[in-house]
Amino acid sequence: MARIAVIGAGMGAMAAAARLAVAGHRVAVYERTETYGGAVRRFERDGFSFDTGPALLPLPAVWRDLFVKTGKEPLERCVDLVQVDPSSHHVFADGTRVSLPNASRAGVVAALDEALGPPAGQRWGDFLVRAREAWDRTRRPLLEEPLWPDWRVLGEREPYPAVPHKRLLRTRRAGTLAEVGAWELRDARLTALLESHALAHGLDPRSAPASTAVLPYMEHAFGTWYVRGGLRELARAVYERCRERRVEFHFGTEVTGLVEKDGRAAGVELADGAVAEAEFVVAGVAPGVLDRLVGGTPVRGDGDVPPQHGTASRLTVLLALRGGRPEGTAHRTVVHAEDRESELGSLFGAVPGTAGRPTVTVLRPGGPESVPDAGHEAVTLTSVVPAGGGADAEGHAEHLIAVAERAVPDLRDRLLWHEVLTPADIAEATGAEGGAVPAPALAAADGRLLHPANGTRTGGLFTVGGWSHPGGGLPHAGMSGALVAGLIVEGPGFRGSQ
Incomplete structure (x- = not known):
């Protein structure tokens, strides 16, 4: 039985702590803030309750596995996990709207054909088939296994089987997500739908590899889930599982240095x-x-994956509205930017700034847990912003509210109050410089979207969470915890879940 010190109480760190404790180790978690969950927080005011980090859960099997492996009670006994249907509602620049059913390729194809006209649905359906092939090729090395020592091979080959495209007497294949949209989907609305999955993780679709197609595939294949009461309830359940396994938590306790002895963490x-x-x-x-x-x-050595520091963050606007949530309202609506080039330029240009009318995600979860009574509604708006941004937070919030009115026309008339959360708030919760939010690891692109291995050059020191393999996102955080626990318990020969 070893003594293990865990720095931080984020989701990946707690996932590792719970698994290590079950393996018989003495685990102590040191968290500089006063609570657990990392970016998975909650804001409460006047009876309203809001998630301030991620709000929906893809690939819940990762967390089901954690609860199966660490105790008798499965995940569904610890939280109320429900599928969101429709998975999302989309409002495109030209005013076209479409609701996409949850985890149904046939349903999505039919919905797109009806809203956008044939052959939009078929093109999207064919794209998902190709995206599945990319997923099958990269799932194990990018999600379930420790990072390969020869990690460079993951960056050399594009796993997405792009369709040959003839252009100016040449045959080319899409190498970026933007090219997949332009050459294979051939509809500005489908391209916006595709690129919104990259934007949500702070990735520029013009440079993100075609393998980014695995992100929309995950959502369509495994569904979108909501934890009733908010994802903070998932963080609570993981924390309580850790406590049940006798993990010690020390909140308000900042770690200021690593103690080494004979070249090893001590x-x-x-x-x-x-x-x-x-x-x-x-x-x-x-x-x-x-x-x-x-x-x-x-x-980290010269031959290791270099750490990413992140360039994108999020701005969040919490809205307290009078009047109940209308029946049939979609949980999540994505209002796409009216000017794609302006948005991408403001986020990823030489001098990043604030997009006047950005892509905005509108979350309307409903449920009695988020409001003081049935006569009110809690709505959350989010948009990607450059890390370190937020100087004119109120001005940017006004832009988000104006965009959201395309999805909620009576929003301003119903507004009681709003709160704005900036990248500085994310930095305070997570310690990431500028409030940067890590993206999931992706193949191709010469390996520049991979994250460093969980093991380090310092013996006994491991890294976990969104800034190490397999990168950002709740499923990836859970898997990073599993990988670190496996490497400590089984040693360097650990090869991941089977």
Whole structure:
């Protein structure tokens, strides 16, 4: 039985802690803030309740596996997990609207044909078939296995089987997500639908590899899920599972340094000068924080995947509305930008700025847990912004509200109050510089969208969470916890779940 110190109480860190405790280790978690969950937080005011981080859960099997492996009660006994149907409603630049059913390729094809006209549905359906092939090729190395020592091969080959495209007497294949949209979908609305999955993770579709197609595929194949009461309930359930397995939590306790002995992690130093000894240290922190903790000691080598620091964050506007949620309202509506080039330029241009009318996700979860009574509604608006942005938060919030009125026409008349959460709030919760949000690991693109391996050059030091393999997103956080636990319990020969 080893003593293990976990730095941070984010979702990946808690997933690792629970699995390590079940394996018989003594696990202590040190969290600088006063609560658990990392970016999975909740804001409450006047009887209203809002998720302030992720709000929907893809690929719940990852968390089901955690609960099966760490206790007798399955996930569904610990939280009320429900499928969202429709999975999403979309409002396109030309005013076209479409609702996409949850986890039904045939239903999505039919809905797109009806809303956009044939052959839109068939083109999207054919795209999903190709995206599945990319998923099948990359699922294990990018989600279920430790990062390969020869990780460069993951960046060399594009796993998405793009359709040959003849252009100017040449035959080409799409290498970026934008080219998939332009050459294979051939409809501005379908392209907007496709690219919105990249934008949601802060990825520029013009440079994101075609393998980014796995992101919409995951949603269509495995469905979109909601935890009743908000995803904060999932964080609570994982925290309670850790406590049941006798994981110790020390909140308001900042780790200021890594203790090393004979070139190996030997514990952590705390802000009050105390030292917590440990045979293993699991760091669930952003790269910049890890650099400070190790005090210049290189934990990655020249041949390793370099850490990503992230360039995109999110701005969130919480709206308290009078009047109940109308029956039949979609849980999630995506209002697409009216000017794609302007939006992409503002987010990813040489001098990033604020898009005047960005793509906005409107979340209207309903349910009595989020409102003081049935005569009110809680609505959340989110948009991608450059990391470190938010100087004119109220001005940007006005842009989001104006865009959201395309989905909720009476929004301003019903508005009681609003709160704005900026990248600075994300930075405070997670420690990531500029409030950057990590994207999932993706193949191709010369490996630039991979994340560093969970093991490090310092013996006994492992990294977990969105800034290490397999990257950002709730499913990926859960898998990072499983990978780190496997590497510690079984050693470097661990090859992932079977």
